[in-house]
Amino acid sequence: MTTEPATTQDQTYDGLFQKALDGLHADGSYRYFAELERRSGHFPKAWHHGANREVTVWCSNDYLGMGQHPDVLGAMHKALDETGAGAGGTRNISGTNHYHVELERELAALHGKESALLFNSGYLSNWVTLGTIAARLPGCVVLSDALNHASMIEGIRHSRADKRIFKHNDLEDLERHLKALPAGTPKIIAFESVYSMEGDIAPIEAICDLADHYGAMTYLDEVHAVGMYGAQGGGVAQEKGLEHRLTVIEGTLGKGFGVVGGYIAASRALCDFVRSFGSGFIFSTALPPLVAAGVLASVKHLRGSSAEREGQRRAVAQLRSKLDEAGIPHITNPSHIVPVMVGDAKLCRQLSDELLNRHGHYLQPINYPTVPRGTERLRLTPGPLHSEKDIEGLVDALSTLWDEHGLPRQPAHPT
Numbered sequence: 105m106t107t108e109p110a111t112t113q114d115q116t117y118d119g120l121f122q123k124a125l126d127g128l129h130a131d132g133s134y135r136y137f138a139e140l141e142r143r144s145g146h147f148p149k150a151w152h153h154g155a156n157r158e159v160t161v162w163c164s165n166d167y168l169g170m171g172q173h174p175d176v177l178g179a180m181h182k183a184l185d186e187t188g189a190g191a192g193g194t195r196n197i198s199g200t201n202h203y204h205v206e207l208e209r210e211l212a213a214l215h216g217k218e219s220a221l222l223f224n225s226g227y228l229s230n231w232v233t234l235g236t237i238a239a240r241l242p243g244c245v246v247l248s249d250a251l252n253h254a255s256m257i258e259g260i261r262h263s264r265a266d267k268r269i270f271k272h273n274d275l276e277d278l279e280r281h282l283k284a285l286p287a288g289t290p291k292i293i294a295f296e297s298v299y300s301m302e303g304d305i306a307p308i309e310a311i312c313d314l315a316d317h318y319g320a321m322t323y324l325d326e327v328h329a330v331g332m333y334g335a336q337g338g339g340v341a342q343e344k345g346l347e348h349r350l351t352v353i354e355g356t357l358g359k360g361f362g363v364v365g366g367y368i369a370a371s372r373a374l375c376d377f378v379r380s381f382g383s384g385f386i387f388s389t390a391l392p393p394l395v396a397a398g399v400l401a402s403v404k405h406l407r408g409s410s411a412e413r414e415g416q417r418r419a420v421a422q423l424r425s426k427l428d429e430a431g432i433p434h435i436t437n438p439s440h441i442v443p444v445m446v447g448d449a450k451l452c453r454q455l456s457d458e459l460l461n462r463h464g465h466y467l468q469p470i471n472y473p474t475v476p477r478g479t480e481r482l483r484l485t486p487g488p489l490h491s492e493k494d495i496e497g498l499v500d501a502l503s504t505l506w507d508e509h510g511l512p513r514q515p516a517h518p519t
C-alpha cells in the first residue's frame with residue numbers, strides 16, 4: 105500500500121493545528137505522556153519506557169491498588185470466560201447484562217440510594233447527568249463551584265442552562281447567588297467532596313443546609329473519595345452521615361475502585377430520567393460485562409474491608425511526617441492528596457525529570473492550566489502499597505534535589 109502525499113489543503117490545516125500546539129509549547133503547558141507498563145502484582149512499581157527503568161509511581165489515581173487486587177482480577181477472568189469480550193450493544197439494545205444490573209444495585213446500596221446508573225466513565229456521568237437535568241428542567245439554574253472538574257463544567261455548558269459560579273467552598277458567596285434567584289426556580293448546586301489538586305474537602309453539610317433553605321438540589325462529585333472514605337468506602341458524605349441529604353452522588357469506577365467507568369446514585373425517578381433522556385448514556389455501547397464484574401468485586405471488597413483505607417492513611421501520615429522532618433513544603437489538608445509546592449513551571453518539570461531519571465520516582469508535574477501559574481506542584485498520592493522504604497527513598501531524593509537547586513525549606517507544620 106502506498107501513502108498518498110498530503111494535499112495542500114491538508115498542509116494548510118496541519119499548519120493551523122501546529123500553530124495552536126506551538127502556543128502550548130511556548131507557555132510550558134504542552135502535555136508529555138509518560139509511557140508506562142504497569143506490572144500487576146508489583147504496584148506501585150512500573151516500567152518506564154522513556155527512562156528505561158523500573159520506577160515507583162507516586163501520582164496514580166488507582167489510589168488503593170485495586171487495579172491488581174486478586175478478587176477483582178479473579179472476577180474479571182471468570183466473567184471474560186463466561187461472557188466474552190464486549191457488551192454487545194447499547195444498554196437499550198441487547199447491551200444490558202446481568203453484571204451491569206447487579207453492579208447498579210450494589211452502587212445504590214453503597215450510597216443508601218434507591219437507584220444507580222452506570223456510565224462508561226466518570227467524565228460521562230457528570231457530563232450527561234448535569235447536561236440532561238439542567239437542559240430538561242425548564243428554567244433550571246446551576247450553581248457551580250469555581251474549582252469544579254472539566255466534566256461538570258462541560259456538562260453544564262452543554263445544557264445551555266443559566267449558570268452561577270460561586271467562589272470555591274465559599275458558603276457566603278453561594279448563599280448570595282441562591283438569594284438572588286426566585287424561589288420557584290429549579291436549582292442545582294454542583295460541587296465535589298475532595299478537590300483533587302488542593303486535597304481540601306467541601307463543607308457538605310452546610311451546603312446541604314443552604315440547599316434545603318433555598319429549595320435547591322445537590323449534586324456531589326465524590327470521584328476522589330469513593331472507596332477511600334466512609335465505613336464502606338461510600339465517600340465523604342458516607343463518612344459524615346450525609347448521604348441521605350444529597351440529591352445525586354456521582355463517582356468513578358476508575359480511581360479508588362481501580363477499573364473503569366462512572367455512575368450516579370440517586371432517587372429512582374432521577375436515575376430513570378437520565379436513563380431515558382441522556383443522549384450520552386442512551387446511544388453508547390455499554391461497558392463490557394467483565395468490567396462490571398471486576399468493579400462489582402472491587403466495590404464489594406471495599407465495603408467489607410478497611411485494610412486498604414487504613415493502609416492509605418498510614419502511608420499518607422508517614423509521607424507528611426517525613427516531608428515535615430525534611431522541611432519540604434507541602435499543603436496541609438484533611439485528605440489523602442499531598443501537594444508538594446514548587447511554584448515554577450520549568451523547575452517543576454525539571455524536578456520531575458530528575459526524580460525519574462536519577463532516582464526512579466515517577467511524579468507527573470502539575471502545571472498551568474491544571475493549576476494557576478505560580479502554584480505549580482508535584483502531586484503525591486501515597487497508598488497502602490507504598491512501603492515505608494519507598495516513602496523514605498522519595499523524601500531522600502526530594503531532599504537531595506532541594507539542596508542541589510537551593511530551594512527554600514519550611515519549618516515543620518505545628519501538629
Ligand SMILES: *Cc1c(COP(=O)(O)O)cnc(C)c1O
Nearest residue numbers: 225226227253300327356358365
Ligand atoms: C477524574 C475525574 C472525573 C472523571 O472520572 P473518569 O472516570 O476518570 O472519567 C470526574 N470528576 C473529577 C473530580 C475527576 O477528578
